[in-house]
């Protein structure tokens with residue numbers, strides 16, 4: 136299965152999850168208050184602030200030609216309107232290093248972390264956030280814009296709002312549906328002002344958001360009501376945000392809201408896809424039912440089911456917007472690398488199939504390059520192609536890193552790769568049988 140010669144092969148990371156020492160972030164305080172699983176803290180993390188170059192060199196060694204990373208707002212603007220030129224210089228050096236080793240950077244302005252001072256002003260529940268975000272975006276683009284062809288303004292805005300205001304697992308000061316809607320509205324306003332700040336300075340840059348899109352379905356024994364509920368949740372969670380970026384109007388369950396300057400602010404569709412969730416109405420175990428269908432393959436810590444076809448479904452879901460599509464995240468928590476090789480092969484098969492139908496999928500960024508701090512789940516889940524020993528900072532390539540290198544270097548996925556890395560995928564991906572050995 137062959138990919139186009141201009142396909143972008145990437146990995147993805149986020150600043151707070153790899154840099155270490157981000158003491159001015161609201162996450163740092165949240166961890167110190169003991170909210171993260173097993174009392175885990177980000178601490179020195181993957182030590183990227185001192186040495187991002189080590190892992191970026193590994194990304195180049197993997198044969199990738201792109202990398203998605205984010206900037207830590209709390210470093211760049213440690214106090215309101217005070218910009219840290221050393222922090223910006225460090226990011227410039229990191230981005231220059233990306234280019235030097237052949238990685239095209241895609242840069243996210245906001246990936247789940249706020250400056251503490253902004254959190255204390257109410258961040259996305261306060262009007263002040265829009266001006267602050269606009270100024271932050273303008274400053275960053277003035278200093279770094281010449282190095283960045285693709286921007287993500289906000290990572291997974293709907294997940295971010297759900298995890299703060301509805302489930303309460305991310306740092307927050309307010310909860311409930313009212314706070315949720317206000318948060319979403321201000322995230323939309325922030326995206327709109329940042330989009331224009333970037334485009335005024337670099338009209339050719341591509342700008343959008345990376346949207347968490349998952350399959351929501353009724354369980355196999357589900358009722359018509361369960362199916363209706365799964366459809367309604369999917370429409371809000373997967374569709375409402377990208378649609379708003381195209382039309383300028385957000386359709387929430389309790390009404391619609393128009394946002395000034397928002398229409399037409401997505402130059403591409405960014406899909407972060409991980410899993411399929413089962414829902415019931417009324418819910419039995421909380422919002423998502425932790426139950427699996429017959430034969431389901433489930434990743435570490437009951438994170439979710441491996442469901443590759445869902446990636447194809449999400450690609451189809453954004454086709455009506457008519458924009459280039461990037462898979463801005465896709466990965467699996469799997470410390471033992473028992474599932475990841477097959478996961479990569481089968482998800483890329485979905486991408487290949489989409490491209491075969493001339494769907495404009497232009498790139499794929501695997502989450503993640505190296506094990507990193509998994510937010511409310513701390514260090515309990517490992518998403519890296521490369522394993523990290525937190526104590527010693529030693530790195531070890533998992534087998535799937537070697538597989539990904541073969542794929543990125545050859546622009547293909549083959550039955551021979553499956554035979555060597557994930558033989559369980561042969562009958563799934565090549566149901567006609569083991570072609571090579573039969574013929575030759």
Ligand code: BGC
Pocket residue numbers: 149152290291294347407464502508509510518
């Ligand atoms: C987030 C990442 C996170 C990953 C795996 C995504 O929703 O953007 O920050 O690490 O999921 O949980």
